[in-house]
Amino acid sequence: MNVPTHQALDLDQIFDTYFTEIHRYIARRLSRDDADDLAGEVFLIAAEGGYEPSRGDVKPWLYGIATKLISRHHRGEVRRWRALSRTAEREAHSHEDTTLARVTAGALTGRLAGALAGLNRGDRDVVLLVALGGFTHQEVATALEIPYGTVASRLSRARKRLRLALGDVNPLKEGHDG
Amino acid sequence: MDEITLLAQAIPDEPPPSAETVARARARLSARHRTARSARPSPRRRWGWTVGAAAATAAVVTAVAVSVSNLTGVTGPAPLASPPPSPAFEEPPHAYKGLNLLSATTAPRSATKKRLRFHPTSEDVKLVIFCQEPGxxxxxxxxxxxxxxxxxxxxxxxxxxxxxxxxxWLGRDHQVTVWVFPPDAPVARVSGPKAADRLAAEFGERAGAWSVAAYDAG
Structure with missing residues (x-):
């Protein structure tokens, strides 16, 4: 949703448009309970102002607020990724009717979650804004209020860690890209 | 498929928030918005004071005139202005977005129910609930x-x-039962009239007037 510079922010419309999306982003990084609390907080913070239309769309701005709130739960998020890593790997090898696809999907989730837990906070924010929010480098830079070059270097570092974690589980070889 | 796409697919998805969560967040936002508006200083504060003082003076003059007229038996002056209209949660408007009022009822408290009877004659029917408490x-x-x-x-x-x-559906009498609950009520649990009655009983009546009105284009 583009908000023209000459218009005041219509918070009701912004809430209607983005609340579910922001809730989902937080729930995927922390938990549904945390999202129930924090998603509303994002819009309360937004209501206090700070949006600059000259810097682009309102969506990255909201994700930026959400990301900053998530960072207050840094330890909880790391615990979540570690737990997901363990359970996904375990499930991948526990089914009697184990298929190659199930093993690969479980192993992928486990390894990627483990890699996310090992990333530093800044790199994780960037890679998850790109992966879950679908943002461009410039939009991530706007969301986190950091330079474009910093986004590029953080993303490059995160990609390397993810590739390393994937190791021999190559989804292209397993035919997972449709 | 690159690492980022894989990552997006590997992270478990989450279902959308419940209606209760959305309603609560919206209520908090509305309350903040309301507070901010009322706290904002008026750019015409000086004029406001002047106009207020003038109104107070006029009220005193009117009161004196009425007192004198009562003493002398002369009819008092006509009111200077008609009273402001009641809010919709106390008295629903006679028209809503071009539609005419069919029937309405009001309740002085929240966590209560009311029945509304109406007989619509056009497909363009709206059932509007006006609540004092946003959310x-x-x-x-x-x-x-x-x-x-x-x-x-x-x-x-x-x-x-x-x-x-x-x-x-059209051309016959309808009787709709309406419950209104405060913003923090767990209405997601309400699946039917019995559950709504139970929730209302659990909550007990709360502050918050409301009204319900049926409109149509007939």
Whole structure:
């Protein structure tokens, strides 16, 4: 949703448009309970102002607020990724009717979650804004209020860690890209 | 497929927030918005004071005139202005977005129910719930159909009225039961009239007047 510079922010419309999306982003990084609390907080913070239309769309701005709130739960998020890593790997090898696809999907989730837990906070924010929010480098830079070059270097570092974690589980070889 | 796409697919997805969560967040936002508006200093504060002082003076003059007229038996001066209209949650307006009022009822407290009877004659029917407390949650029910939603002073629309497009709905009497609950009520649990009654009993009556009105283009 583009908000023209000459218009005041219509918070009701912004809430209607983005609340579910922001809730989902937080729930995927922390938990549904945390999202129930924090998603509303994002819009309360937004209501206090700070949006600059000259810097682009309102969506990255909201994700930026959400990301900053998530960072207050840094330890909880790391615990979540570690737990997901363990359970996904375990499930991948526990089914009697184990298929190659199930093993690969479980192993992928486990390894990627483990890699996310090992990333530093800044790199994780960037890679998850790109992966879950679908943002461009410039939009991530706007969301986190950091330079474009910093986004590029953080993303490059995160990609390397993810590739390393994937190791021999190559989804292209397993035919997972449709 | 690169690492980023894989990552997006590997992270478990989450279902959308419950209606209760959305309503609560919306109520908090509305409350903040209201507080911010009332706290904002008026750019015409000086004029406001002047106009206020003038009004107070006029009121004193009027009161003196009335007192004197009462003493002398002369009819007092006509009121300077008509009283402001009642808010919609106390008295629903006679027209809503070009539609005419069919029937209305009001309740002085929240976590209560009311029945509304009406006889629509056009498919363009709206069932509007006006609530004093923004973010209040309503449940409307008739027969085997129910619909929930949120309401505030500007009104919330019940989806029950969409049944006007179904065959046999028009041209007969309807009796819709409406419950209104405070913004923090767990209305997601309400699946029917019995559950709504139970929730209302658990909550007990709360502050927050509301009204419900049916409108149509007939």
């Amino acid at each position: 209040s949650i309503f449940f409307t029910h008739e027969g085997t159909s129910g619909a929930t939603g949120t309401c505030g002073p500007d009104g919330g629309l019940s989806m029950l009225a969409d049944k006007a497009y179904e065959p046999g």
